[in-house]
Structures are given as structure tokens and as C-alpha cells.
Amino acid sequence: MPFSSVNYSLVDKATHKRIEIRKMTKERWEGILEVKEKFLQNEIGEDELLSCSYLEPEVAKSWIRSRNYGVDHKRVILRCEAKSKFKEKLKRNEALIKIVKPLREIFKNFVEASGYGFQLYDKNGLILLGDGEVIKVKNNVTKGLCLKEGIILNEKNIGTNSHSLCALLRRPVQLIGIENYWDELANTMASAAPIIGEDGEVGGVLLLWQWLVCEPWNENFQRLFSHMLGLVTSIAVAIETQLRLLKSYEELKIANDSLAMTNRMLETTLSLIDDGIITVDRNGKITCVNQEGAQILNLKPDDIGRRNITEFVENTSSFMDLLKKGESAAIEEVVKNKDENYIISIRPVYTNDKNKQINAAVLEFSRAKKVNALVTSRSGAAASFSFDDIVGVSEAITRAKEKAKRFAGCKENILIIGESGTGKELFAQAIHNWYCPEGPFVAVNCAALPRELIESELFGYEGGSFTGADRHGRPGKIELAEGGTLFLDEIGDMPIELQAVLLRVLEDKKVMRVGGRRFKKVDFRVIAATNSDLNKMVREKLFREDLYYRLSVLRVDIPPLRDRGKDKEILARYFIEKYCKKIGRKTPQISPTVRKLIYEYKWPGNVRQLENAVIFAINVSKGDVIEVRDLPDEIRSDFSSDHLRICNHNQSNKRVLLLTEMEKNAIVEALSETKGNIPRAAELLGISKSTVYRKLKEYNISV
Numbered sequence: 215m216p217f218s219s220v221n222y223s224l225v226d227k228a229t230h231k232r233i234e235i236r237k238m239t240k241e242r243w244e245g246i247l248e249v250k251e252k253f254l255q256n257e258i259g260e261d262e263l264l265s266c267s268y269l270e271p272e273v274a275k276s277w278i279r280s281r282n283y284g285v286d287h288k289r290v291i292l293r294c295e296a297k298s299k300f301k302e303k304l305k306r307n308e309a310l311i312k313i314v315k316p317l318r319e320i321f322k323n324f325v326e327a328s329g330y331g332f333q334l335y336d337k338n339g340l341i342l343l344g345d346g347e348v349i350k351v352k353n354n355v356t357k358g359l360c361l362k363e364g365i366i367l368n369e370k371n372i373g374t375n376s377h378s379l380c381a382l383l384r385r386p387v388q389l390i391g392i393e394n395y396w397d398e399l400a401n402t403m404a405s406a407a408p409i410i411g412e413d414g415e416v417g418g419v420l421l422l423w424q425w426l427v428c429e430p431w432n433e434n435f436q437r438l439f440s441h442m443l444g445l446v447t448s449i450a451v452a453i454e455t456q457l458r459l460l461k462s463y464e465e466l467k468i469a470n471d472s473l474a475m476t477n478r479m480l481e482t483t484l485s486l487i488d489d490g491i492i493t494v495d496r497n498g499k500i501t502c503v504n505q506e507g508a509q510i511l512n513l514k515p516d517d518i519g520r521r522n523i524t525e526f527v528e529n530t531s532s533f534m535d536l537l538k539k540g541e542s543a544a545i546e547e548v549v550k551n552k553d554e555n556y557i558i559s560i561r562p563v564y565t566n567d568k569n570k571q572i573n574a575a576v577l578e579f580s581r582a583k584k585v586n587a588l589v590t591s592r593s594g595a596a597a598s599f600s601f602d603d604i605v606g607v608s609e610a611i612t613r614a615k616e617k618a619k620r621f622a623g624c625k626e627n628i629l630i631i632g633e634s635g636t637g638k639e640l641f642a643q644a645i646h647n648w649y650c651p652e653g654p655f656v657a658v659n660c661a662a663l664p665r666e667l668i669e670s671e672l673f674g675y676e677g678g679s680f681t682g683a684d685r686h687g688r689p690g691k692i693e694l695a696e697g698g699t700l701f702l703d704e705i706g707d708m709p710i711e712l713q714a715v716l717l718r719v720l721e722d723k724k725v726m727r728v729g730g731r732r733f734k735k736v737d738f739r740v741i742a743a744t745n746s747d748l749n750k751m752v753r754e755k756l757f758r759e760d761l762y763y764r765l766s767v768l769r770v771d772i773p774p775l776r777d778r779g780k781d782k783e784i785l786a787r788y789f790i791e792k793y794c795k796k797i798g799r800k801t802p803q804i805s806p807t808v809r810k811l812i813y814e815y816k817w818p819g820n821v822r823q824l825e826n827a828v829i830f831a832i833n834v835s836k837g838d839v840i841e842v843r844d845l846p847d848e849i850r851s852d853f854s855s856d857h858l859r860i861c862n863h864n865q866s867n868k869r870v871l872l873l874t875e876m877e878k879n880a881i882v883e884a885l886s887e888t889k890g891n892i893p894r895a896a897e898l899l900g901i902s903k904s905t906v907y908r909k910l911k912e913y914n915i916s917v
């Protein structure tokens with residue numbers, strides 16, 4: 215008689231299908247028993263078994279598989295997993311075991327009290343967590359089935375069983391006694407529920423089993439049995455949830471750790487930046503700050519998230535306008551309670567790239583002084599010379615150097631007077647480097663600047679103030695000299711109308727850009743230089759008297775080269791060596807005639823002229839000695855006339871004798887060097903052949 219009554223059911227959470235559990239009646243029990251005996255004794259075939267209404271089709275299929283595996287229903291041989299493999303599997307299932315273990319501990323007492331067994335299997339029937347219980351079978355006779363970890367109980371070993379069917383069908387399964395294949399399990403009832411992992415695979419099976427203590431068709435037993443399945447399924451669901459939580463927790467922990475690491479890296483990076491970095495929200499509230507930023511704004515840790523950037527900048531409205539505009543910008547601002555100007559670079563942070571809605575901004579505060587120094591050094595306006603680079607031992611230069619050094623130490627403006635090429639800029643750089651080597655050295659040649667540009671060049675201009683100007687405006691040289699030196703070369707050429715403006719700047723130490731409305735504080739020293747007679751210019755009303763006095767508080771006079779005695783030779787040798795080193799050439803000697811020339815020539819172009827002459831000679835000379843012929847034409851011709859002038863004008867016998875002797879020696883030397891070749895000797899001496907012939911006669915020299 216077909217058995218069809220359905221007594222209870224549960225919903226499989228994996229498939230969301232209702233699993234119907236058939237009630238075990240006496241009739242069904244006996245039906246199964248009968249068909250099992252027939253099947254095991256080969257009295258019925260597979261088809262007949264599969265069509266048996268007492269038996270669940272999945273159980274029937276499993277019996278067939280069990281027989282095909284060769285499982286003996288009376289006696290099975292249990293297999294243990296190899297130690298190393300077992301270890302590896304425990305490791306693989308670590309998270310699952312970690313969750314199930316405490317549950318099993320709780321359950322243990324319950325097991326002892328009510329005779330339940332509780333195990334965790336992997337999907338292949340390996341016991342990952344056992345209760346170590348011994349299955350007692352048949353009339354309380356203890357048999358040797360120990361449900362310990364490491365034992366493999368699967369269909370291939372023990373035939374049909376609930377946890378293997380559960381893993382295969384991926385849903386809860388309940389088997390009672392004779393539904394199992396192995397006779398030893400005929401007195402047990404078991405409920406198994408799968409633990410499905412995030413990947414949708416069976417990660418393990420939870421099994422709850424008990425001895426059959428009464429007839430399975432007993433009402434109480436039926437109730438208990440249904441509860442058992444509900445219980446094991448709920449535990450499995452709880453474990454799945456915990457597994458997911460653990461995974462999310464671990465992912466979160468990894469994400470957290472990496473976030474913390476990124477934060478630490480960012481903090482370290484920010485602390486290394488010696489500019490202030492401050493982040494603000496769209497309303498200007500300060501949200502984050504690095505050490506330097508906190509120092510600039512004098513912020514305490516408590517201020518973060520409370521105070522607004524507008525509390526710290528003077529020109530609040532234009533600052534907030536820029537911030538709200540959401541464009542990258544840089545402005546120069548005065549930070550309240552600070553004596554310094556800062557360049558504030560604003561970098562907006564958008565909510566997303568599409569709508570460009572500003573969400574926050576990163577502000578970089580850099581000291582204007584530092585930025586200007588960088589700009590000027592990058593533009594080649596840095597001072598590279600020191601007092602040690604001023605070559606010379608003559609009394610005149612030593613005195614000038616000492617004076618300049620004394621003046622360098624104080625903040626006053628300095629006026630350097632000297633002929634062109636005497637080294638005025640060299641002195642200015644040395645003074646600057648003595649006093650404030652960190653600051654910018656901004657040089658302006660007042661003679662080289664077109665008259666109409668000199669004002670914007672010196673004072674800068676605001677954006678759009680005149681045609682051709684940079685639309686963002688530009689700082690002037692005075693602003694750029696902040697914290698350093700403004701070197702005004704050829705000050706005598708500064709237009710008179712600008713002299714008044716310069717005087718005011720020197721007095722107030724404030725500038726306003728052309729087209730601007732705001733004065734800006736500047737702190738710099740002026741070193742002015744000229745080769746003009748400023749005194750005379752003042753008398754002739756070409757130079758403002760008040761500016762002259764303002765500038766000439768400390769005055770250094772640089773002596774012309776002709777007054778520097780043996781410095782001339784020292785400098786010549788210095789330049790030869792320096793230049794040859796630069797071009798990688800062997801340093802040539804100076805012929806005695808050239809040496810004499812160096813001493814006696816007037817050097818109207820001073821040190822610059824000497825340096826240029828030496829470079830010229832090195833490039834022209836072919837040998838190891840620089841000869842007169844190697845020198846530039848104008849020096850040779852100037853020298854010859856100087857020479858003659860000395861001969862003509864100086865009537866002192868001694869002097870004439872000396873000079874004639876010198877000339878005679880030079881001619882003898884030239885002839886010996888050219889082995890008596892007169893045209894070549896003339897070339898060497900820088901005089902004509904006919905002069906050589908005349909001189910030979912005059913000095914009675916035979917070739």
C-alpha cells in the first residue's frame with residue numbers, strides 16, 4: 215500500500231523549496247525492512263526498488279550506489295585520513311571549526327543529558343569535529359565505532375547515511391534506522407544540515423544523531439525527530455551567518471589595517487613637508503592639518519573640526535570666493551597674528567568628477583619669502599660669490615673688502631661706487647651672502663630696462679592692469695627680494711620720477727603693484743651700484759638728493775684695476791687657471807713681455823677687460839706660452855702707444871733706460887724664439903717688421 219501522508223516540512227534556505235518529511239509509520243518501517251532484505255539478497259532489481267513507495271527515491275538511489283561500491287551492510291572497514299592530509303584539511307576549514315567548536319561545547323552537556331551526538335563533517339564525510347562517542351548498538355552491546363575526528367564516514371565506506379546524502383543533495387536530510395545502509399546504523403536516527411559557503415558550495419555538514427530509544431512511529435518520537443531537523447538546520451544557518459560575518463570582519467580588518475597604514479604613511483609624509491597643509495570642508499571648517507600647518511595657524515588639537523579658516527586670513531571674502539569657485543588658485547595672504555605673508559595654494563576636492571561640486575579643499579601655506587627665494591634662485595638670480603671669491607692682495611682691494619665686510623653685517627642700504635668692470639656686482643653678492651645667504655638676491659640693471667617697463671618690473675602689477683601684461687599679474691623685483699637683497703645696478707640711470715617712488719618704498723618698506731589697491735609689506739636691503747659721479751648728478755639735479763643720502767649711508771669705493779699693483783698679475787693668473795680648468799686645457803705660461811704689459815697697461819675696462827683679454831689669449835695662443843700677439847688688438851695697440859708715450863714723456867734717464875732695456879730684451883727674446891725670423895718676431899712683438907729693423911739698428915742687435 216502506498217504511503218503518502220506528509221507530517222511535517224521545512225523550507226530549504228538554499229533552494230527556498232519546502233522539504234517534506236514523511237512520517238515513519240509501522241507499516242512504512244516494515245515495508246522498508248522487507249524491501250531492503252529483498253534488495254540485499256538480490257531478490258528485487260533496481261527498478262523495483264526505485265518504484266517502492268515506502269522508500270524515498272534518493273535513499274533508494276543511494277542504496278544502489280552503496281551496493282555498487284561494494285559496501286558490506288554487515289561489516290564495514292573504517293578509514294582514517296592520513297595525519298598530514300588531515301592537518302591540512304583542518305587548516306583549510308579553520309574558520310568553520312572555530313565557529314562550530316564553542317557550539318559543540320555548549321551542546322556537549324545537552325548531548326550527555328539527552329543522548330544526542332553532534333558532529334561536523336566536511337563534504338566528503340571526514341569528521342572535522344567529533345564527540346568521541348562510541349556508538350552502542352544492539353542491546354546495549356558496545357561496538358567499536360568511534361566518532362572521532364579524522365575518521366571518514368562516507369557512502370563509499372559505510373553506504374547510505376544522512377550526512378553524505380545531505381552533502382550530495384545540498385539540503386537537510388533525515389534518516390531513520392533501516393534507511394541507513396549499514397546494519398550498525400539501523401538503531402540510530404540522524405538529522406543532517408549543510409553549511410553552504412559564500413561560493414555556494416557545501417562547506418561542511420552538521421549532524422545530530424541519537425539512538426532509537428523507542429519505535430519510530432511513536433508520536434513523541436515523531437515530534438522529537440522533527441525538532442531535531444529544525445534544530446540542526448537552524449544551527450547550520452547560524453553558522454553560515456557567522457562565517458559570513460567572520461569573513462566580512464576579516465575583510466574589514468584587512469581594510470582597516472591597510473587604511474591605518476595609509477593614514478600613517480600620509481601623516482608621515484605630511485609631517486615631512488615643511489609647508490603647512492590644511493584641509494577644509496566647503497564652508498572653510500578645518501578638518502585636518504599637518505604639523506607645520508598647526509604651527510602657522512597656532513592650532514591646538516581641539517581646534518580641528520571646530521575652527522574655520524576664515525578666522526585666520528585677513529582678506530576673508532576674497533579667500534572664500536576662491537574656495538567656493540572650486541578652481542585651483544594661489545593667492546598671497548596675510549595670516550592673522552603673524553608677521554609673514556603666505557602663498558596659499560587652493561586645491562579643490564570635488565564630490566565627484568562629473569558635476570564638479572566642491573566638497574572640500576586642500577590648502578598649502580608656503581612662506582612667501584621662501585617661494586620668492588625659490589623663484590629667484592630658479593631664475594638664476596641667486597648670489598653665488600662670497601668675499602673669498604674676490605681675488606687680490608693689494609692694499610686698495612683689501613681696504614675695500616674690509617669695509618664691505620663691516621657694512622655687510624648691518625641691515626642698512628649700501629652704495630658701491632666704482633668704474634665699470636671693477637667688481638661692483640661681485641662685492642654686492644659677497645655682501646648679500648655674508649648677511650643673508652638664505653634670502654633671494656634680485657639684481658636689476660636700471661640702465662638696461664626700458665623706461666616704460668621699469669616701474670612694473672620693480673613694483674609688479676595686478677592682473678589685467680595693462681595690455682600685454684600677464685592676466686594673473688606678477689610680483690615685482692622688490693616683492694621678490696623679500697627677505698633678501700635688491701641689487702640696483704647703474705642706479706644713476708634710474709628715471710628721476712621713479713626715484714621718488716623708490717625713496718618712498720625704502721622709507722615705508724611697503725609696495726603696491728601697478729594697478730593694485732593694496733600695500734604689501736616688504737623686508738629687503740638695497741645695494742645700489744654706479745660708475746657715475748652721483749654727487750655731480752645731484753648738483754646737476756639729475757639724481758634726487760634725498761635718495762642719494764638714503765642710499766649712500768654706507769659707501770664702498772672699489773678701486774680701479776690700474777691702482778691694484780700686483781693684483782693685476784694675480785688676477786691674470788687666476789683667470790687663466792680658472793678658464794683652462796673649465797675647458798680642460800693645460801695652463802699656459804705668460805711671456806715676460808705679456809707680464810710687463812699686464813703691469814703697465816691702464817686696463818680702462820678693469821677686471822672684466824683683463825678677464826676677457828685672458829680668455830681671448832688662451833683661445834688664440836697655440837703654444838704653452840701666452841705672447842703679446844695673442845692679446846686682443848685694442849690692448850696691443852693701446853699698449854704700444856702707452857709705451858711710446860712713456861718713452862716720450864718721461865725724460866728721466868733712468869726711466870728711459872729701463873724702458874729701452876725692456877724693449878731691447880723683448881726683441882732679443884722674440885728673435886731667439888723665432889730663430890732670427892724677423893717677420894715672425896715682429897708678429898710676436900705685435901709691431902711692424904720695419905719697426906723691428908729700426909730697433910735692431912738702434913740697439914745694435916745682430917741677427
Ligand SMILES: Nc1ncnc2c1ncn2[C@@H]1O[C@H](COP(=O)(O)OP(=O)(O)OP(=O)(O)O)[C@@H](O)[C@H]1O
Nearest residue numbers: 603604605606633634635636637638639640821822
Ligand atoms: N677681485 C676680483 N676677483 C675675481 N673676479 C673678479 C674680481 N673683480 C671682478 N671680477 C670679475 O670681473 C667681472 C666683472 O665684475 P662685475 O660685473 O662685478 O663688475 P661691475 O663693476 O659690476 O661691472 P659693471 O659696472 O659693468 O656692471 C666678473 O666676471 C667678476 O667675477
